[in-house]
Amino acid sequence: MKLEIIPYQSAGVIKLGMKKEEINSILKMGFRFSKSKYTNTSHDIYFNENIKIEYNEFGSCITISISQPSQAIYKTHDLLNSNFGFIKSNILDSGTQKIYSDGEMILLLEEGLAFWFEDEISETSIPKVSTIYMRDTYEPYMSTFEILNISPNSARL
Amino acid sequence: METPAHTETGSYGSSLDAKAFRAMEEKLINQGKFDEVWKAVETDYRDALNKTGYKPDESAIKASREYYYKYIVPALKENLKAKTK
Numbered sequence: 001m002k003l004e005i006i007p008y009q010s011a012g013v014i015k016l017g018m019k020k021e022e023i024n025s026i027l028k029m030g031f032r033f034s035k036s037k038y039t040n041t042s043h044d045i046y047f048n049e050n051i052k053i054e055y056n057e058f059g060s061c062i063t064i065s066i067s068q069p070s071q072a073i074y075k076t077h078d079l080l081n082s083n084f085g086f087i088k089s090n091i092l093d094s095g096t097q098k099i100y101s102d103g104e105m106i107l108l109l110e111e112g113l114a115f116w117f118e119d120e121i122s123e124t125s126i127p128k129v130s131t132i133y134m135r136d137t138y139e140p141y142m143s144t145f146e147i148l149n150i151s152p153n154s155a156r157l
Numbered sequence: 158m159e160t161p162a163h164t165e166t167g168s169y170g171s172s173l174d175a176k177a178f179r180a181m182e183e184k185l186i187n188q189g190k191f192d193e194v195w196k197a198v199e200t201d202y203r204d205a206l207n208k209t210g211y212k213p214d215e216s217a218i219k220a221s222r223e224y225y226y227k228y229i230v231p232a233l234k235e236n237l238k239a240k241t242k
Contacts, residue, residue, distance in 0.1 A: 036174035
């Protein structure tokens with residue numbers, strides 16, 4: 001499934017804030033439902049498309065995570081085929097102030113995007129997962145991130 | 158775990174609950190609770206396999222546990238020691 005990303009809003013036809021039932025009826029595909037043991041969230045994993053939709057305690061969508069074979073398209077770029085160096089050079093807005101990292105996840109609050117790389121992140125790392133999210137979703141965990149140098153040619157990573 | 162179950166493990170991805178899972182692991186590590194870390198990871202692995210219809214590979218779990226206690230835990234202890242200095 002090819003999903004056009006509009007940060008803080010939608011991924012294709014799936015909108016942040018939509019109810020689970022609505023998303024289930026729109027996507028009409030096989031999914032597995034689970035409740036989180038560590039947050040008050042639940043999620044559906046659409047296993048054929050590798051799309052994970054996460055819901056808050058009221059059943060409203062708070063994150064949309066996309067992995068291959070699906071495509072996450074943002075500003076014409078295929079995020080799941082873009083390495084971290086490319087993301088920094090071509091995808092970050094000029095006004096971007098901070099890149100947050102916890103070692104395997106990158107959080108871009110200005111852009112409303114998050115990426116997960118599975119292994120240690122380098123310039124050539126390609127994300128396995130791209131996520132869009134509601135504002136303040138990661139607020140409880142911000143202390144676990146460090147701020148990276150935003151220079152596209154930075155040797156920091 | 159190179160099966161479709163891999164994507165259903167707790168730490169996979171950048172969703173809020175994956176982030177919460179990794180934060181929980183980090184907290185336990187910082188508290189030196191290495192047995193609890195292993196327990197959480199093994200439980201999570203078994204849950205992911207159950208959900209996706211795969212049978213846990215007991216010999217792989219045993220080998221991973223041995224590797225964790227032989228190599229990972231000592232390294233984590235060293236890191237922790239360095240952090241608290």
